[in-house]
Amino acid sequence: MPAIQSPGTEEIHPDVALVARAKDGDTAAFEQLVRQYERQIFRVAQHITQNREDAEDITQDAFLKAYEKLEQFQGNSKFSTWLVRIAVNESLMRLRKRKTSKTVSMDEDVQTEEGSIPRDFAEWRPNPEQNFNQAELAEILRKTIQGLPPGFRTVFTLRDIENLSTEETAEALGLSVPAVKSRLLRARLQLRERLSRYFGKKKEGLPA
Amino acid sequence: MTCTDFLAQLTDYFDGQISPELLEEVREHTSSCHHCEVVLDTTSKTISVYRDNEIYEVSPEFRDRLHLAIMAKCTAAK
Numbered sequence: 001m002p003a004i005q006s007p008g009t010e011e012i013h014p015d016v017a018l019v020a021r022a023k024d025g026d027t028a029a030f031e032q033l034v035r036q037y038e039r040q041i042f043r044v045a046q047h048i049t050q051n052r053e054d055a056e057d058i059t060q061d062a063f064l065k066a067y068e069k070l071e072q073f074q075g076n077s078k079f080s081t082w083l084v085r086i087a088v089n090e091s092l093m094r095l096r097k098r099k100t101s102k103t104v105s106m107d108e109d110v111q112t113e114e115g116s117i118p119r120d121f122a123e124w125r126p127n128p129e130q131n132f133n134q135a136e137l138a139e140i141l142r143k144t145i146q147g148l149p150p151g152f153r154t155v156f157t158l159r160d161i162e163n164l165s166t167e168e169t170a171e172a173l174g175l176s177v178p179a180v181k182s183r184l185l186r187a188r189l190q191l192r193e194r195l196s197r198y199f200g201k202k203k204e205g206l207p208a
Numbered sequence: 209m210t211c212t213d214f215l216a217q218l219t220d221y222f223d224g225q226i227s228p229e230l231l232e233e234v235r236e237h238t239s240s241c242h243h244c245e246v247v248l249d250t251t252s253k254t255i256s257v258y259r260d261n262e263i264y265e266v267s268p269e270f271r272d273r274l275h276l277a278i279m280a281k282c283t284a285a286k
């Protein structure tokens with residue numbers, strides 16, 4: 001059960017002042033918001049689209065759109081969640097355009113049972129990432145997450161990589177909290193299963 | 209707690225939203241079930257390896273372009 005919050009005790013997020021200044025036409029304030037969130041917005045777009053050019057376009061469009069719609073931002077959610085939602089919508093739209101024959105939605109591929117039940121029970125080596133240099137590790141992580149259905153990797157990206165709360169992830173994706181939780185479980189288990197190929201201890205003395 | 213029950217609690221476990229009673233049951237289960245102990249440990253490592261390693265970086269060229277576009281938009285809007 002969530003703790004009951006008494007009004008007035010919540011800390012005011014520093015973005016609130018920046019957004020207010022940006023609304024009043026302070027360009028420097030908006031620039032600062034862009035600097036704060038450009039990396040996050042780019043990562044989200046790149047994770048969803050898996051295409052650098054698209055991710056760059058989406059990042060730019062998302063900030064320009066945010067600037068246009070700034071008056072509509074009510075402050076009911078965090079500015080960053082609002083931005084992420086704009087970027088997610090743009091990304092999903094872009095993905096749909098690319099795959100003209102196939103519809104892409106957050107519901108796609110959720111029926112798949114792959115990875116929902118763990119099959120690989122090999123322990124991982126201690127600090128397994130240290131067996132690879134930074135470039136190799138990044139390549140492994142990219143390849144692994146690329147193989148997830150878009151709906152799963154989007155939830156994993158927002159919740160686990162970008163550290164949004166479950167509620168914020170649900171809000172950004174237009175999903176219910178239980179839907180986010182079930183996709184998150186499957187995404188985590190599928191990634192775990194795939195990473196085991198690289199990080200798992202060699203199975204010794206076991207029948208093949 | 210069965211292995212299926214354990215999996216059903218995994219998300220709440222990682223999100224720190226599990227009740228103390230269920231947390232106790234999860235701990236009891238993983239101390240007696242090696243498979244689930246491995247799943248718990250390696251899933252936790254999966255999350256942290258993605259959290260700790262930035263795999264997509266903004267290029268400096270794009271950052272420059274982005275800021276020029278933003279500035280153009282802001283000045284045009286005034």
Ligand SMILES: [Zn+2]
Nearest residue numbers: 210211241244
């Ligand atoms: Zn078990």
